[in-house]
Amino acid sequence: MxxxxxxxxxxxxxxxxxxxxxxxxxxxxxxxxxxxxxxxxxxxxxMSPRAWEAMQNAASESHLYGDAHCCELRTELARLHDVKPEHLIFGSGIDELLGLIARAYLNPGDAVTTSLGGYPTFNYHVEGYGGILHKVPYRNGKNDLERLASTAEKTGSKIVYLANPDNPTGTWFTAEELQAFRSRIPDRCLLVLDEAYIEFAPAETGPPIDPEDPGIIRTRTFSKAHGMAGARIGYALAHRDTAAAFEKIRNHFGINRMAQAGALASLKDPxxxxxxxxxxxxxxxxxxxxxxxxxxxxxxxxxxxxxxxxxxxxxxxxxxxxxxxxxxxxxxxxxxxxxxxxxxxxxxxxxxxxxxxxxxxxxxxxxx
Missing domain, CATH: 3.90.1150.10 (Aspartate Aminotransferase, domain 1)
Structure with missing residues (x-):
């Protein structure tokens, strides 16, 4: 045997x-x-009736692979966020993107800082690639930004993760608070800003998108406000060099035609x-x-x-x-x-x- x-x-x-x-x-x-x-x-x-119709139409082409570059969707998102198309990364939901981030940045034994009780799928991916998690308890029902920053510095963390608005509490920070937090994170530490629920948040929640900042990746999804959780499609906003590095490891045909068509149609139905x-x-x-x-x-x-x-x-x-x-x-x-x-x-x-x-x-x- x-x-x-x-x-x-x-x-x-x-x-x-x-x-x-x-x-x-x-x-x-x-x-x-x-x-x-x-x-x-x-x-x-x-989901949007327009998204539903677009996905039904795209179903007839599901014997074909989806566009590996999500070109039409990429172009529309770049327009909406006022960035170049090369600043976008696509994945089958934020969950896959978090796995790609862990894979791209972590060597076994590298330190990572997150909140104790925060989104567990991030932890799942970090541990799956051999990272060591350092968890900071919530304070008064919110992520403790001061301790997250200090823990990242003390542990030499490669990544610090923050969901804003938060899951599982639903609480949030303003753009001003986040910018102050960003300034306290060590230069060589990546900030992963999970913005899955950003559409539901007050307008002043998200800091301005700076596509030239290599120290941050912002993740977004069509699973929540757009009502497309089962379609599995999300994206990230990042520096062009970061996005280019992800081209080495991502699943290039991971987003099917129906998902791409539905997401594009939903964006056009605000x-x-x-x-x-x-x-x-x-x-x-x-x-x-x-x-x-x-x-x-x-x-x-x-x-x-x-x-x-x-x-x-x-x-x-x-x-x-x-x-x-x-x-x-x-x-x-x-x-x-x-x-x-x-x-x-x-x-x-x-x-x-x-x-x-x-x-x-x-x-x-x-x-x-």
Whole structure:
């Protein structure tokens, strides 16, 4: 019998885990069917009708590879962001882009700074390429910018990661605060600014895009406000030399024709995205009011979800599991103090009404 080929040392030493257990897997394991899918921050408002039509038309060409350079989409995004096309990097969502960033910048043993309880897929990729994570706890429900910068300096980190607006809290920083943070990061440390939820944030949230700054990569996605999570398409804004380096390692045919067509059509339908953003803002206010009525509190949010602090990790776990038994999928962050929270996506008005009713009924049991 042939011997078993050994895995690479990095892979062999990794825990048997993934960043998120998909809700479909939990459905199969528990036998519960999801009726309200409010745990993955997908947009239940759907996508632009123009995007839907464009994707249907492109489906007839799905026997062909997609344009490896995403030329039409690249041109439109360059126009919208006032950058040259060579400053854009494309991937199958921000998740793939984070993996490419880790691969491009990290050698085994290199230090990386992030927040304790921040987006776990980034950590997943860092560890997958042998990086060493240094995690800074949140402070007052927000990323601790001062400690993130000082930790990056003390550890000699190659990368510091910050989501703005944040996942899982929904909190955010202004452009001025981010520029001050940027100035405190060591020169040879890359800032990865994850802006997956930027469309939902106040206008003053994002600092001006400087395509000539080699020390920052900003990631964006069509999964949230554009309602195209299943199409798997995202992009990054970076220095042209950074983008050129990614050409050496990226999956050149990783974005299919339907995704490219849908994303381009969605960009040309800004009115649809504005309506989604407006409805989400209304839903955030409803969730905050609901939390107050139940004796809980909601974190201020500039995303398409709200983190509701229910008072304790035990109560949060109880409510999550009880809601699941009634077909409501929400998530609870994995580390203190964030594990006191239910993270709930802002759904349609009908979904929000149904969620409020079920949470009220479930919370009565939790408070007894």
């Amino acid at each position: 042939a011997g078993k080929p050994p895995f690479a040392d990095i892979v062999a030493g990794l825990p048997a885990s993934v960043p998120f257990v998909p809700p479909e897997e939990t459905e199969r394991r528990t036998g519960v069917t999801i009726n309200l899918r409010l745990g993955a921050n997908e947009s239940t408002f759907g 009115g649809f995205v504005r309506k989604v953003v407006q409805s989400v803002a209304e839903g955030r206010r409803e969730y905050a009011k609901l939390a107050e009525e139940l004796g809980f509190s909601a974190y201020p949010s500039a995303t398409n979800f709200v983190a509701i602090d229910v008072g304790s990790a035990e109560r949060a776990a109880f409510l999550r599991d009880a809601l699941w038994q009634r077909g409501v999928f929400v998530r609870v962050p994995g580390v203190p103090p964030l594990n006191r929270c239910l993270r709930v996506s802002v759904g349609t008005p009908d979904e929000r009404k149904a969620f409020a009713r079920i949470l009220r009924e479930t919370a009565e049991k939790a408070m007894k």
